[in-house]
Amino acid sequence: MLKDSFGRIHDYLRISLTDKCNLRCVYCHPANSLDGHHDYMKNMSAAEIEKIVSIFVEEGVNKIRLTGGEPLIRKDAKEIIERLSKFPVKLTITTNGVFINEFIATFKQAKLKSVNVSLDSLNKEKNFSLNKRDEFDRVKNNIDLLLKNDFHVKVNVVVMNGINSNEVIDFIDWTKEFPLHIRFIEFMPFPGNKWDHEKVFTHQQILKIASEKYVVEKLSDDEHDTSKKYFVPNHKGTFAVISTMSEPFCSGCNRLRITTDGKMRSCLFSKTETDLLSALRAGNDITPLIRENLYGKHYMLGGNNDEQWGEKETASNRRSMLGIGG
Ligand code: SAM
16 A cells, blocks of 8 residues: 555556657647657556556556546557556546547547546637647547547546636636536646746636526535536536636545656655656565655645746646646
8 A cells, every 4th residue: 555654545547658749739848848749668568557557456546537638649559458458446537538539449449438538728710829730620520539439538628817707707618518627727837838926717717607698506625626616407418617726626636647758756846856767677675665755755746835936937847737746
């Protein structure tokens, strides 16, 4: 069992399959971005991912999320999903949705039932201005395809004050006829993403807007939930807010992360990481390294405090969201 020094049991592993992405989301892609090809030597191979996962599963991990970068641009993404499907874990994925139509059969074979798709605007032009690629129609069609095939679909929306915050109601309207689970995410600071407090649209602001139009009821949240869940009576779907910035939810954290180059990070905001891949390649037992890394986990937000969210500090000590795996 993987326990940190605060007694929190960690059983959920998020694996970044690549730090490359086909979109250029303004809040995610750093200015000095990680372009170029996925480096198959430097990064974990499908077999190495499988081996590392087997060790985490032995240590009690029971949920795995594939992320990135964009996980589905990896040319061996299908092989990785197939390899991981044999473990007794809940396997899930976060994707920008562009290539989902090519993966429906793979997801079904792997019994991957829940898919998180990122979509920040229901307006085609605004979406283009946010992710710099014209993929809105493909993503919308692929969300429909997932629903038709009975997947549990969560839609991730990064809400930025004055940019897409006027679409909160449009997204909630969408849940009236469709069993979608909208997750509004507060804008988080990462190196190169020009974050500032003013751009965060908070949980309470979202709730206020929603409540002006609808009767909003609370759903119960699980101990490890990062989101606060709500529903509008008679809507087929639900909505939730991931309030990382205004109301952090670190007390119930059970998440571990591995970057595509095999570094373990115990928090999205960690300033330190442990090189599991080099140790594995050298033939060493990585279990003590995993335990040691987790034992050093800070109680909240990777040990950052509010004054430290500035660009200078984040640029020097932290990876971008793409480099970690969101
Ligand atoms: N490419 C995939 C996708 O688009 O979903 C997976 C990786 S992406 C980094 C994972 C999630 O992180 C997405 O839902 C994205 O919107 C979110 N994200 C990225 N940068 C963020 C930021 N600065 N603040 C909040 N959420 C962010």
